[in-house]
Amino acid sequence: MSRPVPALADHGEGGTDVLSRPDLDLERDELTVADFSTPWLTIVWNDPVNLMAYVERVFRRYFGYPQGEAHRLMMLVHTEGRAVVASGPREEMERHVEAMHEYGLQATVAKDDA
Known part of the structure; x- marks a missing residue:
């Protein structure tokens, strides 16, 4: 059974915070x-x-790749069925995917496991 996570600071009447609460076991939680x-x-x-x-x-146009790199990535999409066109923070990659959808391309976000 999961317990609710306490607030990081409890500035109520007692003025206590997480570090001074004896009911918390910070080693276990x-x-x-x-x-x-x-x-x-x-x-x-x-x-x-x-x-x-x-x-x-x-x-x-969108990623600003030079012609040679854009051609190489396009050929990967064509011959391998997919190409990684960008990597970075998740939010940025989600924006790229949305942009690709607006251009009519199929795109997804995936976690880099390498």
Whole structure:
């Protein structure tokens, strides 16, 4: 059974905080901490609708890739079925995926397990 996590500071009448509460066992209680160091990926997937030239143009316009890199990524999408086009914080990758959807491309966010 999970217990509610106490507030970090309890400035009620007693003026106590978490560190001075005897009812808490800080050695045993676990707090979930977000791991912001793990990069996330934006993956663009192949589809039967968009032309290769269009996908390359989207990569150049949106991500600012030079022509050679945009072409290489587009060819990965075409031949391998997908390409990682960006990596970074999750929120930024989600924005990239939304932008790819607005351009009509299929894209997803994935955690970088490497």
